[in-house]
Amino acid sequence: MSYGRGNKYADRKNTGAPHGRDGEKNDGGFNAGGEIIYGRNSVLEALKAGRSVNKLLFCGDMTGSLGQIISEAKDRGIVVTKSSRDNLDKLTGGANHQGVLIYVASADYADVDDIFKVAEERGEDPFIIILDEIQDAGNLGAIIRTADAVGAHGIIIPKRRSVPLTAAVAKASSGAVSYVKVARVPNLPAEIENLKKRGLWILGTDLTGTVKFYDADFKGPVGVVIGSEGYGMGRLVRESCDVVVTIPMAGGVTSLNASVAAGVVLYEAFKQRRSVNK
Numbered sequence: 001m002s003y004g005r006g007n008k009y010a011d012r013k014n015t016g017a018p019h020g021r022d023g024e025k026n027d028g029g030f031n032a033g034g035e036i037i038y039g040r041n042s043v044l045e046a047l048k049a050g051r052s053v054n055k056l057l058f059c060g061d062m063t064g065s066l067g068q069i070i071s072e073a074k075d076r077g078i079v080v081t082k083s084s085r086d087n088l089d090k091l092t093g094g095a096n097h098q099g100v101l102i103y104v105a106s107a108d109y110a111d112v113d114d115i116f117k118v119a120e121e122r123g124e125d126p127f128i129i130i131l132d133e134i135q136d137a138g139n140l141g142a143i144i145r146t147a148d149a150v151g152a153h154g155i156i157i158p159k160r161r162s163v164p165l166t167a168a169v170a171k172a173s174s175g176a177v178s179y180v181k182v183a184r185v186p187n188l189p190a191e192i193e194n195l196k197k198r199g200l201w202i203l204g205t206d207l208t209g210t211v212k213f214y215d216a217d218f219k220g221p222v223g224v225v226i227g228s229e230g231y232g233m234g235r236l237v238r239e240s241c242d243v244v245v246t247i248p249m250a251g252g253v254t255s256l257n258a259s260v261a262a263g264v265v266l267y268e269a270f271k272q273r274r275s276v277n278k
Contacts, residue, residue, distance in 0.1 A: 115154030141172020142259035209246030218269035
């Protein structure tokens with residue numbers, strides 16, 4: 001289903017360079033998290049059973065059954081990374097991993113179409129949260145919890161350079177991960193363009209935004225982009241936004257934690273959308 005986008009900010013243009021949201025570490029040093037399954041037969045059966053997988057690690061030559069496993073994983077769009085045998089030995093506690101392991105997600109991932117189906121079932125315009133390389137499990141879990149509270153229909157995250165659905169994320173969400181659909185996509189800017197074609201108005205959040213968040217229009221079909229800790233939105237993601245909003249700051253600290261900033265903006269969206277749906 002597609003929705004009419006309109007032109008809410010015809011005279012506005014997106015400006016501004018990347019910025020640091022807060023002082024949080026953003027070195028991509030997190031692991032894929034979740035339950036580990038290792039051994040060629042076990043991994044292959046998990047893939048064939050359709051388990052949601054955060055990442056596959058392998059060592060050795062991509063031949064024989066290992067090559068079959070890697071091919072199966074790539075066909076499903078799973079992130080595949082070559083590692084060392086020493087690393088796999090360490091991760092499995094020295095068990096016979098046969099050169100391969102997978103991190104199984106703490107919850108099943110959805111498709112973007114599934115998120116639209118939730119909106120359709122509720123009889124509401126789509127309200128989607130787009131996270132640009134959030135790398136802290138606590139932040140992702142907190143945003144998922146807020147998404148549930150404000151009635152968002154789902155969250156979209158990139159497959160790379162973003163924390164996946166790990167046990168730590170599930171814990172930080174206080175169980176909300178069971179109620180909020182999370183989709184992973186290989187190319188976030190391309191997916192944003194697809195959302196725009198389906199009628200969504202895309203609002204990014206950034207210190208350099210041209211519209212104060214409480215002056216922005218969050219009614220109708222919208223996608224709200226939250227940038228990463230430390231760097232905010234990437235250039236291509238920012239350029240894909242229809243408008244970039246900002247949160248005014250009056251104190252000595254000039255930025256907010258990513259999940260706090262998300263909560264501020266998403267509750268403004270909740271207020272506006274609730275007034276329409278009453």
